Amino acid sequence: MTTTNRALLLVEDNEDDVFLMKRALQGAHVVNPLQVVEDGQEALDYLGGNGKFADRDQYPLPAVVFLDLKLPFISGHDVLAWIRQQKEFETLVVIVLTSSNEASDLSRCYALGANSYLVKPPTPEQLEDLAKAFKWYWLEYNQFDKS
């Protein structure tokens, strides 16, 4: 079973990384709509349905959140913590996607309830490999919470 219609949310402030991620996902033939927010506050607003994000047709709740850690205003750790405090997002799949390979970041994110932790690969080829692996694992094999 393939999840093709559900949205993916990318929380990323670096537009280059947004470009590379979009390109890698395309390269991996991921067809799910990709929503992008550029900072932590916007991520909270999107998930909480605040302001313009109240329109769930245009801004649907995502099946997976790609979360960068180093974000303006509210850090990725704080976004993750907030998500896990929300009853409705207890089971939301959050994949940390960051350039940090620091042990402290890893343990903190897993402790806060991240479902996966991915380090941004240095080359576009490797990023595309990562996107393929994501599609294969999370979109084709993984079963999401149905409630």
Next chain:
Amino acid sequence: MAEPQHSIKKRVQAVILSGSVIVLLVTAVAFVSLEAINFRAQLVRSLSTLATVIADNSAAPLAFDNAEVAEDILDALIAEPDIEAAAVYDGAGNLFARYPASLRDDQLPARPAGEGHEFKDGALVIFKPVLQEQKAIGTLYLQSSLRGLYTQFWLYTIIVIAVLLGTLALAFVSAVLLQRRISEPILALTQAAELVTQRGDYSVRAAKLTEDELGSLTDAFNRMLAETQENQQRLAQQARLLDLSTDAIIVRSLDGLIQFWNTGAEEIYGWPREEALGRSKVELLQTEFPEPPQEIMRKLERDGRWSGELVQTRRDGARIHVSTRWVLDREADGKPFRVLITDNDITLRKQAEELMRSEAIRLDALVEQRTARLQDTIGELEAFSYSVSHDMRAPLRAMQGYAKALLTDYGARLDAEANHYLDRIFRAANRLDLLVQDVLAYSRVAKGEIELRPVNLERLIDDIISAHPEFQAPRSRVVVEPALHRVMGHEAYLTQCVTNLLGNAVKFVREGTTPEIHVWSERLNGRVRLWFEDNGIGIDRLHHERIFQIFGQVYPEKKYGGTGIGLAIVRKAVQRMNGEVGVESDIHKGSRFWLILNEVKYDDN
């Protein structure tokens, strides 16, 4: 030397003389008395004998009543000058004959008395019966003067007195001699003793004059003096020793008066001995006690000793700190009677301690301040490396990403040179990313606490080989000897080390050569040496130290790639695991890198 009032000399004389006098007097009186009795008895006997003879001779004249014959017989008494009178009475008691003839009747007894004698009026008279055929026919009367008796008696008395006086003279002489023999040695002793007490000079000796008990006494006295002299010398030496001490040594009585005060005390407190002796220590030195003095005395009595620190005042008024030790001196019966005190001046030490304390506080503050600053710096560094890992790599990824996108999307429309430039951009970015990663890896192994655990090298190396295609055929051939020794290490650090060493081995080879790497381990004095032998280009001996320094690359990066940090990371990581790293190599001959790590001693597995 004044003679004592009751000198031995006089006493000896008095005893000897009075003894002699008493003995002689008693003897003389007894002798004279005895002689007097003897004389009288002898006189009575001889007169009685004479009377018997005359009475016998008078018996015939009386029987024949011839008075003339009787008087002739009596006249024979003229030969006896002591006979003053004699008479013969007839049986009827009438005077019959007399001697001398001139004697008047009243000078004779009128009638004869019975037989017997009697001392009467300085004369001895005797009556004796005149017997004829056992029958008294008359009585003889004899009167003897006692002159002879008295003469002899007086002669005796004179002789006795003469003997008495002579004996006394002899006694006196012997008393004088005896007195000399006894008293002279004693006097010599006395003189010696007086010299000792007057001058305090124990080197004086008494002359030994005799070989008797007094001689022994003199010897004993001299021996005692010698011992005393020795003791005194020893005491003087000990006192000098006490004076050598730079500590103050003080003896005080139980009521606090100073009894002994050594040179050290003079120096510490500034009070000369003469002024300190006999004064109260507490008053003299204005002692400040660390606890109530009664409490100190209680402890002193209980434990026999006490020590502590006092603040006292010198003669010049300066307050000084002393460390003091008190020992209670007890008499033989255990009763305490004085205290031996040893003080030493710790004022300088106290000041130094005070200085050190304030200095320590200052240093503590400094250390705290520096530590805080250091921690700030470390924090900044960590923030820096985090930022490097996060922020610096992002633009690199972008450069690579866009260059790649350009190549992919527009490569066909660009000429070969443009394609080459894009490729260079892509590779430069790639290399910069490697550099950033290695710098981060180096800073990661350089900081932080690690815990060493037993590591299974075989499994660790196998895992590394599986994860890196460049360590596998056909790109290279890595042979790992079985049964590598287990070492104490940190898995992540060791992985980093092995990866870097294998990476170098496959990187630095002549073109066209397939890298071959041989890995084995050996034991070395309780440690383990892990070898990595390659068939690479080798390293000149000149560079063996430099290659382990950061950016110590010796081969052109263009030809072999690499960041010049890999071996620095290995060395830092090995040092953190208490190990060593080194290389044996020469140019063109391949390299043998080694790691030395501690062997696992007690392995649970």
